[in-house]
Amino acid sequence: MSRSTVNPDIIRWGIERAGLQIDMLKNKFPKLELWLDGEKPPTYKQLKDLAQKIRLPIGYLFLEQIPDLELPVPFYRTYKTGQSQTPSPELIDTIFTMQRRQIWLREYQIENAQPKLPFVGSAKAQDDIAHIVASIRDTLGLAPNWAQQFKSWREALNHLIKSINEAGILVMVNGVVGNNTHRPLNPREFRGFVLVDDYAPLIFVNGADAKAAQMFTLAHELAHIWLGLDGVFDLEGLQPADDEDEILCNKVAAEFLVPEEDLLKRWEQIQKSDDAAIQLARIYKVSEIVLQRRLLDLKLISKNEFFAFYDEYKQRELQAASSAKGGDFYSNQLFRINPYFMRKIMEALDHGSIQYIEAFRLTNIYGNTFDKFAEKVMDTF
Template identity: 45%
Template structure:
């Protein structure tokens, strides 16, 4: 049986990159400890299976040394000014999948005579973020108090995502890589990202996050599109003292979701509630910590009160108090694919611009599932 000469350092790198302990992976690959020490070498079939298990491109394992992988977009994640950690395969694969989706739609729109989106990259860092937040609100057609009239956080997320797609921005929410439920995305690693473009901007929200947090991430990443600054967001981005871009986007998103005038009006009653920030959160369909941060920014509460509440909230959140639940398969697909993107892909396939195999690859849906989803969008394929 032919053994493959592979650098043990690459095997260790690939396993650590996938964030899998050696003892866990050794359940499937009994000789893994020996491979990593260079005492024995895997067969070609074993190496292929190993690459699939750790989600690493097979060719990487034949390099002389581990590659220096860098994120294809700016990294705005911060944790108390410490260095950002290496991206996981799940994040990297998600980023590349969304970039492929964006590249296809951009080319498709340009070929069909689309005009650039006027709002994309229309703002600057020296613009008032509050004013830009109100501008975004007008562009989306959000009426005053709209969130209070929505039944649940899930409905609010769906409505906001629908409005975002109506103005031409792909809005994707997914908690796994594609449709692979075994590859869950980590909220601890990132909450969302924005891919800017004048024709096909895209925002991605980590669907593993709580619905109330998804609301703010949608708004935050949309502010990135207005600013023309693509990048990855996450960690404790709501705390004061982040990067200039993140602080600006936070302020614009806060005004979009929790307008200062409406908050001041609600505060007089909410402040008397047992849980004032929870009351505000329910009214505006945001998380309690977003409501508290907004109250601090408007000087309705002291900074010390915000940080005291923030510590309690994050302690509760880390214990599992804020999690996302699953949903109907086709509702999930609508969030993972999006009506904006799916409509263009399905139309291109029906018009002969692309084959159905390419349409399947672009959407991640195949055969009957693809046909049924198209039907849900009101498009009959047969």
């Protein structure tokens, strides 16, 4: 039985990168500690099994030194302590998957003589916040009080996603890597990211995050598109990282969802009511957490009041998540694979400019499943 010479530090790095502990792998790999001590090298099959378990291409395990795997975009963290500074394999794989889709669409748009999107990078850091917000609303075809026409913030969220898609911005929402439910995305690590491009700007929202927070994440990401800034962010407590651009994006998001002037007028009338925040959240069609965050930003409530609510809110969301069902596969794909993107794929297939095997790889769905989803996209839109 041939054995492979590997650097034990590489094995240890691969395990840590996957967010696993050595004790968690001992049952499946009883000789793991011998490999790590360099006493007995693993066989190639054992390495292959380990690579699959820790979600790492096997070639990495044969490197002489630990590679420096960096994200291709900046990572804005609200707090720089209390969490791993190493991006998870799930985050890295998700970003690379989205980049492949973006690159394909960019090239397809250019080949078909589509114009650049003029709003990408159109805002500057010194611009007035109200001016940036007005530009976003105009581009998306939204009135200042656009959300108030809907019955709930969930309806408003779906309308916002639809409006962003129609403007040419790809919105992808997923809580797992691809369709692999065994690889969930951790909302404590990141709530979303933005990949800026003149032809195919892309917004990714971590679908494992609370629905109540996704509206704010989307608005924050829109600000990134207008400022032309790539980035991954965790937005812990809906707070930005200690960065001027991130702080500006948060201010734009807050004004977009809950305009300051209008809020101050309404607050003056109902602030003494026991359910003032609930009433305001219903008016603006945002979740309570977004409304409470806005009140804190405007110093209408204290930090203690906000974080007391935030802690209680997180408990409620955890309970709701534990009882939530996975939903219909094809309905989930409408969020995981942007319908606008899927229509472009289908268009390219019809014109013969893309092969089915490439379409399968770009969408991560194959064979009859791909055909059924294509039918659903056509029936839905």
